[in-house]
Amino acid sequence: MAVRVRVPTPLRRFTAGVDEVSADGTSIKAVIEDLERRHPGIRERLLDEKGDIRRFVNIYLNGDDIRFLDAINSKVKDGDQISIVPAIAGGR
Amino acid sequence: MATRSQSFPRLPADANAAAPAGARSSTASAREIVPVARAGSVLDLVGNTPLFEITRLTAGLIPAGVRIFAKLEGFNPGGSVKDRPARKMLEVGVAQGKLKPGKVIVDSSSGNTGIALAMLGAVLGYPVELVMPSNVSRERKKIVEAFGARIHYSDPMEGSDGAIVMCRRLIEQNPGRYFKPDQYNNEANALAHFETTGPEIWRQTRGRVTHFVAAIGTGGTVMGTGRFLKSKNSAVRVIAVEPDDPMHGLEGLKHMASSIVPGIYHEQELDDKIAVGTEDAYAMVYALGRTEGVLVGQSSGAAMIAALKVAQSIRQGTVVTVFADFGEKYLSTNLWIGWQQWRHERLQQVIAR
Numbered sequence: 001m002a003v004r005v006r007v008p009t010p011l012r013r014f015t016a017g018v019d020e021v022s023a024d025g026t027s028i029k030a031v032i033e034d035l036e037r038r039h040p041g042i043r044e045r046l047l048d049e050k051g052d053i054r055r056f057v058n059i060y061l062n063g064d065d066i067r068f069l070d071a072i073n074s075k076v077k078d079g080d081q082i083s084i085v086p087a088i089a090g091g092r
Numbered sequence: 093m094a095t096r097s098q099s100f101p102r103l104p105a106d107a108n109a110a111a112p113a114g115a116r117s118s119t120a121s122a123r124e125i126v127p128v129a130r131a132g133s134v135l136d137l138v139g140n141t142p143l144f145e146i147t148r149l150t151a152g153l154i155p156a157g158v159r160i161f162a163k164l165e166g167f168n169p170g171g172s173v174k175d176r177p178a179r180k181m182l183e184v185g186v187a188q189g190k191l192k193p194g195k196v197i198v199d200s201s202s203g204n205t206g207i208a209l210a211m212l213g214a215v216l217g218y219p220v221e222l223v224m225p226s227n228v229s230r231e232r233k234k235i236v237e238a239f240g241a242r243i244h245y246s247d248p249m250e251g252s253d254g255a256i257v258m259c260r261r262l263i264e265q266n267p268g269r270y271f272k273p274d275q276y277n278n279e280a281n282a283l284a285h286f287e288t289t290g291p292e293i294w295r296q297t298r299g300r301v302t303h304f305v306a307a308i309g310t311g312g313t314v315m316g317t318g319r320f321l322k323s324k325n326s327a328v329r330v331i332a333v334e335p336d337d338p339m340h341g342l343e344g345l346k347h348m349a350s351s352i353v354p355g356i357y358h359e360q361e362l363d364d365k366i367a368v369g370t371e372d373a374y375a376m377v378y379a380l381g382r383t384e385g386v387l388v389g390q391s392s393g394a395a396m397i398a399a400l401k402v403a404q405s406i407r408q409g410t411v412v413t414v415f416a417d418f419g420e421k422y423l424s425t426n427l428w429i430g431w432q433q434w435r436h437e438r439l440q441q442v443i444a445r
Binding site for chain 1: 227248249250251253254337338339340341342343347350370371374425426427429430
């Protein structure tokens with residue numbers, strides 16, 4: 001399953017500056033594992049020690065916050081759009 | 093709009109140590125900080141915030157000779173420390189003839205500065221337009237709109253730098269229309285703290301402050317306050333607090349190494365910098381609410397963690413930090429999602445470090 005993942009500015013140092021990358025997987029969890037293979041270091045920014053989504057990271061699947069779906073186990077399908085959005089805007 | 097005052101009233105009582113006696117308002121006889129009992133404008137209510145000693149949370153954690161205080165900036169009329177630089181930047185803009193009737197105040201702000209500008213624009217009679225990433229908290233958008241300001245939303249994926257760029261574009265499209273306070277590059281931002289926050293801390297600690305710890309968003313607080321305190325006592329240590337990673341959840345703070353560095357931020361003036369993790373700062377916010385009865389925003393949690401670290405590293409001293417705002421406007425944000433399951437173990441880890 002190939003999906004497109006939108007990457008916010010603070011994570012683009014892992015994607016060579018690219019703002020949208022592709023990844024494979026049938027769940028958000030699998031997609032993140034695949035992202036880590038392609039862009040080492042990115043998983044630690046998204047998941048905490050227990051493997052849960054960090055509290056200040058929001059992940060949207062086709063516009064829906066995955067916390068209101070099946071969180072990290074939310075299923076994804078071919079062509080889905082995933083957006084990683086920091087919970088904050090930074091700067092005052 | 094004819095009834096609105098376009099002028100800046102005198103600074104509130106004792107707000108400006110350098111002001112000549114005649115320029116002070118009538119309540120300024122005492123040396124102590126005296127809150128303004130009556131005011132004719134919210135401009136008079138900016139500053140003179142309480143200095144709050146943190147004692148319960150720190151019991152048994154810091155040496156007996158060390159005290160930690162926090163300026164409770166949530167007591168400002170706009171609810172944050174940003175009222176200080178916003179007022180000063182508009183005041184200087186008017187004095188320099190750059191802000192005059194017919195101009196629109198515009199800036200990029202993810203929150204507190206926008207709220208301060210919207211409030212002050214309302215009372216001074218200037219329209220305000222703000223550029224902010226669309227993922228700022230719902231409360232903030234509503235507060236700004238309640239003051240009558242107009243919001244332009246920038247791409248949340250681009251963060252605050254995206255808002256800065258969009259704001260520049262707005263001005264380019266209509267160069268004569270706007271006055272931009274430009275908090276990131278306007279020295280009046282730091283000057284506000286040199287003139288008010290610094291003198292207040294000096295007086296409130298009776299000159300005993302040894303360490304000043306402040307989180308950096310624009311750098312205005314740490315630069316201006318730090319400069320004033322060092323001018324009174326060059327031994328005062330000035331320490332900045334920043335997020336430990338570019339990907340963080342500390343609203344209002346900047347990870348300098350990965351950001352557009354503000355023009356008013358001069359790192360060489362700092363004695364030290366402390367990096368704080370988002371989750372640690374969140375845990376501290378919960379702890380402050382439950383032990384001190386003070387509900388603050390996440391940047392205050394970060395400031396408190398750094399202040400605690402500084403306090404634990406010395407044997408004697410007075411550490412002063414800044415709690416930039418109170419916490420109500422973050423209740424809908426990630427800070428409070430799932431916090432109950434999570435807070436206990438985390439705080440133990442934070443304190444043990």
